[in-house]
Amino acid sequence: MGGERRGRGRGSSVRTATYAAGGVVLLAGCASMPDSGGLRGVESTPRQEAQVRVFAMPPSEDATPTQIVQGFLEALTSDDPEYRTARQYLTREASETWRPELSTTVLANGPGALADRPARENTRALSYTLTGTQVATVDAEQAYTPASGPYSKIVHLTKDEKSGQWRIDAVPQGVVMGKSDFQRNYMSVNKYYFASNNVETAATDLPIAVADPVYVRRNVDPTTRMVRSLIDGPTTWLDPVVRSSFPAGTALRKGAGPLTPDDRGRLAVPLNDKAAEVGTGRCEEMAAQLLFTLRGLSPAVEEVELRADGGQMCLLKDGAETVATRGALNEPDYLYYVDEERRLVRIAAGNSDTDPDPVPGALGDGEKALRSVAVARDERTAAGVAIDGKALFVSSLVSGSSLGDPVLRSAGKTEQDRLTPPSWDAQGGLWVADRDPAKPRLYLLEKGAGEPLEVRTPGLDGRVRAVRVAADGVRIALVVEKGDRLSLQVGRIERSRPDGGTQERPTVTVLELREATPELEQVTAMSWAGDSRLVVVGREQGGVEQMKYVDVDGSTPDVPLPAALTGVKAVTASEDELAPLVAYSVDGIVRLPAGAQWQKVTEGTAPVYPG
Structure with a gap:
């Protein structure tokens, strides 16, 4: 996971079934990891082209503890929107408490996994220590921060008495992957807010847009996720010096999404009632924030229509540059x-x-x-x-x-x-x-x-x-x-x-x-x-x-x-x-x-x- 394949001197750790028409790759984790003893790296999936989506395979019948850990780690690097496959490697209780959206830990190479030697009398429990060298973290706000130092977390497995199947019952919050998998899975996108304290340029009275870079999963509906992130507000670091034109409590209308621009490049964004009463000027500022933000994605968004309470609030189609500058x-x-x-x-x-x-x-x-x-x-x-x-x-x-x-x-x-x-x-x-x-x-x-x-x-x-x-x-x-x-x-x-x-x-x-x-x-x-x-x-x-x-x-x-x-x-x-x-x-x-x-x-x- 995350490490480069070249020069490792061993074969692939992953079986793949490829569906070319849909651009889908299914992963099945089956690398050999020892149940005890030396440390081995969990290898990376190869870098894929942007249009290729990668999905993990669920655990096989009677999978060994090693295969469960391997499969879970591979599933973390897939394009599964809600990590449903990864959750199949967990017990029901662990799945209910695991929050993958809380953080992403990026390691220089894929996480190594060391199986701890179990007590002889305990044949239904086993733990692995995940290790590596940190290079960055992405927090719950999707903000990237460089990091350094060792990474060490415990994954605990248990064997179900009735089914006889191994599952993970204790897992670290968030997800972890190697740098190359992170680069394949995530992309940096600027979301835009306005400089506060009435900061304007010396040449114009337009508000100044400020970029707030965040990381989103590349192939998991990035348009909708960026709209949600923008509406949620700026990252903690930037928040004291910027403002958003979206009123407090604004959100996408319940059930909205996925958001996709039409063939004219127009994106309709349905909002809840918190935004329904804003005036035209403020609505256009909201639309400008969206236009600046979504231009970094594909397909490109050329026009934004904001809707609330069943009707159109405003349509910005002459360009965000008429509303704000950057x-x-x-x-x-x-x-x-x-x-x-x-x-x-x-x-x-x-x-x-x-x-x-x-x-x-x-x-x-x-x-x-x-x-x-x-x-x-x-x-x-x-x-x-x-x-x-x-x-x-x-x-x-x-x-x-x-x-x-x-x-x-x-x-x-x-x-x-x-x-x-x-x-x-x-x-x-x-x-x-x-x-x-x-x-x-x-x-x-x-x-x-x-x-x-x-x-x-x-x-x-x-x-x-x-x-x-x-x-x-x-x-x-x-x-x-x-x-x-x-x-x-x-x-x-x-x-x-x-x-x-x-x-x-x-x-x-x-x-x-x-x-x-x-x-x-x-x-x-x-x-x-x-x-x-x-x-x-x-x-x-x-x-x-x-x-x-x-x-x-x-x-x-x-x-x-x-x-x-x-x-x-x-x-x-x-x-x-x-x-x-x-x-x-x-x-x-x-x-x-x-x-x-x-x-x-x-x-x-x-x-x-x-x-």
């Missing part, structure tokens, strides 16, 4: 970088042009030599850190604009102990960290000006070396230095407004930082590359430099890796996933068009898309 919808006009004269220059983002133009205004005039830059998401304002890292400047991208005084200074003694490259959020806030060991701080300059606001970072263990804020304005990615390690951590941004009394300024806090790349020891560059995805450059302990995509929950997305590139010093991507990846390496500034290899753009440093 980072992936923002197409950058330009790619920006620092040229050899240390000026801020730009080239058009949507073509193969390699001839840059200095940006309008002071940062493009060469008045101040720059080492790093950031451009606001509306591309009207930019920030630059001076060549020595001591000062941060902000200037309008308008011809004739002046530079003015620095908006922030660092007293760090060396260039590496001064200001990080800055980053803009969607509300026009400018984020930067001061790496001064004597006073390390994370700062926010609202609207890119005024007195820098010190951002609270409880739970931060280390010093911030790099900052990137997500387009939604409620999540932030930090490279954190502790000792010799540089880790990528993602936190939640919480804002409290002035109370009108003693509190004159808002309080901004980064909470619940979690590692997104626990396997990397040195993260040297990173950038947001989608609504819930980052591109990261780093290396494992004793390994070589690599570039990879990671999701904010620490999982690895099922997308191709970027082409190999050596000597990467900086990387930038747009939340618009159609924009090419751009890096600064030993070859200068290079970009990676879709389906191609890295291409030299020009000489220069510090490439950035807006953000």
